Amino acid sequence: MIQVDGLTKRYAHTVAVDHVSFSVEKGQIVGFLGPNGAGKTTTMRMLTCFMPPSEGTASIAGFDVVKQPLEVKKRIGYLPETPPLYPDMEVGEYLQFVARIKGVPEKEVLQRSQEAAAKCFVKDVWSKLIGKLSKGYRQRVGLAQAIIHNPEVLILDEPTSGFDPKQILETRDLIKSLAGAHTIVLSTHILQEVKAMCESLVIINKGKIATSGTMEDLTRRNGAVMEVSVPDGALTAEDLSAPFSSIEGVNGVTATNDGGLWRIDVDTVTSEDLRPKLAQIVLGQGWNLYRLDSASVSLDELFLSLTTLGAEEVKQ
Amino acid sequence: MRNVVTIARKELNAYFQSPIAYVLIGAYAAMFGYFFWSLVYFFVRASMQAQMPGRTMPMNLNELVIRNLLGNCGVLCLFMIPMLTMRLFAEEKSRGTMELLLTSPLKDWEILLGKWVGAVGMYASLLAFSGLNLIFLFAYGKPDWKPLAVGYLGLLLQGAAMLALGMFLSSVTQNQIAAAFSTFVLLLMLWVFEWMSNMDQNVVTEVLTYVSLLRHNESFIKGVLDLKDVLYYASVSFLGLFLTARSLESLRYRG
Numbered sequence: 362m363i364q365v366d367g368l369t370k371r372y373a374h375t376v377a378v379d380h381v382s383f384s385v386e387k388g389q390i391v392g393f394l395g396p397n398g399a400g401k402t403t404t405m406r407m408l409t410c411f412m413p414p415s416e417g418t419a420s421i422a423g424f425d426v427v428k429q430p431l432e433v434k435k436r437i438g439y440l441p442e443t444p445p446l447y448p449d450m451e452v453g454e455y456l457q458f459v460a461r462i463k464g465v466p467e468k469e470v471l472q473r474s475q476e477a478a479a480k481c482f483v484k485d486v487w488s489k490l491i492g493k494l495s496k497g498y499r500q501r502v503g504l505a506q507a508i509i510h511n512p513e514v515l516i517l518d519e520p521t522s523g524f525d526p527k528q529i530l531e532t533r534d535l536i537k538s539l540a541g542a543h544t545i546v547l548s549t550h551i552l553q554e555v556k557a558m559c560e561s562l563v564i565i566n567k568g569k570i571a572t573s574g575t576m577e578d579l580t581r582r583n584g585a586v587m588e589v590s591v592p593d594g595a596l597t598a599e600d601l602s603a604p605f606s607s608i609e610g611v612n613g614v615t616a617t618n619d620g621g622l623w624r625i626d627v628d629t630v631t632s633e634d635l636r637p638k639l640a641q642i643v644l645g646q647g648w649n650l651y652r653l654d655s656a657s658v659s660l661d662e663l664f665l666s667l668t669t670l671g672a673e674e675v676k677q
Numbered sequence: 678m679r680n681v682v683t684i685a686r687k688e689l690n691a692y693f694q695s696p697i698a699y700v701l702i703g704a705y706a707a708m709f710g711y712f713f714w715s716l717v718y719f720f721v722r723a724s725m726q727a728q729m730p731g732r733t734m735p736m737n738l739n740e741l742v743i744r745n746l747l748g749n750c751g752v753l754c755l756f757m758i759p760m761l762t763m764r765l766f767a768e769e770k771s772r773g774t775m776e777l778l779l780t781s782p783l784k785d786w787e788i789l790l791g792k793w794v795g796a797v798g799m800y801a802s803l804l805a806f807s808g809l810n811l812i813f814l815f816a817y818g819k820p821d822w823k824p825l826a827v828g829y830l831g832l833l834l835q836g837a838a839m840l841a842l843g844m845f846l847s848s849v850t851q852n853q854i855a856a857a858f859s860t861f862v863l864l865l866m867l868w869v870f871e872w873m874s875n876m877d878q879n880v881v882t883e884v885l886t887y888v889s890l891l892r893h894n895e896s897f898i899k900g901v902l903d904l905k906d907v908l909y910y911a912s913v914s915f916l917g918l919f920l921t922a923r924s925l926e927s928l929r930y931r932g
């Protein structure tokens with residue numbers, strides 16, 4: 362649905378986005394994660410045809426953002442970082458205006474605006490002036506504006522900024538409910554948000570892609586955690602770790618006993634999933650297996666390691 | 678075409694949703710009313726003097742009242758137009774709504790044409806209010822309506838051209854005050870180039886006299902519809918719209 366190839370944006374003295382490539386499948390929610398100033402907004406602005414890339418291509422639903430901008434714009438809904446609102450307009454009037462410029466047929470303008478307002482919980486402020494709304498309401502009017510023409514792709518720049526906790530939860534549910542019918546790219550620097558909503562993510566730092574992939578792939582480390590009990594109960598930590606050390610690709614085994622069960626951590630260097638082998642060994646030894654998980658790295662650790670590494674590189 | 682109408686309607690509504698429209702209409706009505714009242718006062722006094730024996734002179738409402746009135750209106754434009762155009766793009770840019778317009782399936786020319794038409798509509802409603810005063814002339818006198826209509830057409834064309842230039846200056850900045858002041862200075866310069874006609878004739882003074890806004894308004898006010906002047910205002914409007922289009926394009930590149 363979205364195909365980005367070597368997208369680059371240069372300003373006079375800086376490179377804001379440097380050869381960014383990724384692709385998004387139809388119906389997915391992709392998190393665009395990065396520290397402030399990493400180039401998230403610039404990338405989104407290029408995807409929405411707000412500014413042309415200096416180099417590289419991007420296409421949305423098969424239409425090139427530079428060559429066929431009108432076709433692309435018809436198919437995207439965009440919520441910029443500051444919601445693009447006219448404070449002197451009433452909510453309903455604003456939504457109808459947006460529906461018209463997005464090309465919604467005149468007969469459907471009122472109905473679509475009301476639907477979008479209802480979906481984003483702003484129906485109750487329909488005839489209020491936008492300038493008089495609270496920040497949470499404004500943000501939701503911004504979201505209603507983005508979905509009003511039922512676009513195939515939604516591009517949301519920090520959609521939950523400025524919300525209270527309840528609104529954050531509601532908005533997350535709303536965005537999740539929009540996935541499937543819409544392909545969603547959302548940028549954020551809030552990790553919980555990505556965890557709660559996104560299926561895959563792109564981590565961007567200093568204008569470059571640090572890593573990308575599905576949530577599961579990125580956070581899985583190819584190791585395992587086991588919890589076992591030993592029937593005769595007379596083994597040491599060395600005895601417990603020894604059978605695993607000989608497996609090819611294993612570079613470290615630690616066994617600890619915290620009272621009841623033994624916990625064994627196995628680290629590997631290969632990409633192979635060793636869990637079946639580990640289970641066989643445990644059973645072969647006659648131990649009881651209570652738990653066998655692949656070890657995973659938390660998103661926070663991953664994010665910090667990727668973005669601080671970038672910072673060090675820049676210093677050098 | 679529908680997009681142009683949508684944008685134009687939005688612009689026109691924006692004037693009336695903010696105090697700008699009411700302040701301008703009020704101020705314009707007050708100034709126009711004062712001009713009208715004083716011109717009619719002099720006209721009445723002159724006509725009484727004309728009744729004295731030995732001092733006969735032809736009295737003509739069109740020449741003595743309407744012509745001066747419309748001339749003054751042209752000067753008022755210098756002050757009104759910057760206030761109408763300053764917000765057109767500068768406000769959208771500072772509020773971030775430019776992002777909405779530029780990421781909607783609109784062509785640049787639809788956006789700027791819509792905005793210009795909206796501003797011309799606002800200006801036309803100012804002119805319409807001034808027309809209320811003239812009802813009295815028709816009620817108590819017999820002015821010729823044709824030169825009056827031509828005069829108003831001239832004011833409208835002149836305003837449209839000035840609005841296009843003002844819109845361009847609004848599109849190059851985020852600051853409304855900067856947009857308004859630069860528009861005022863540009864229009865004032867174009868206005869006073871008229872003085873060049875009294876200087877030594879050479880190429881520079883002739884060209885500058887020709888581009889003077891005032892110069893081309895004069896024949897309209899006299900009730901003379903000259904294709905040359907219509908073309909002048911049309912080309913200034915086109916220039917303003919064209920420059921705005923280029924400015925929007927560069928905005929995309931500079932971000």
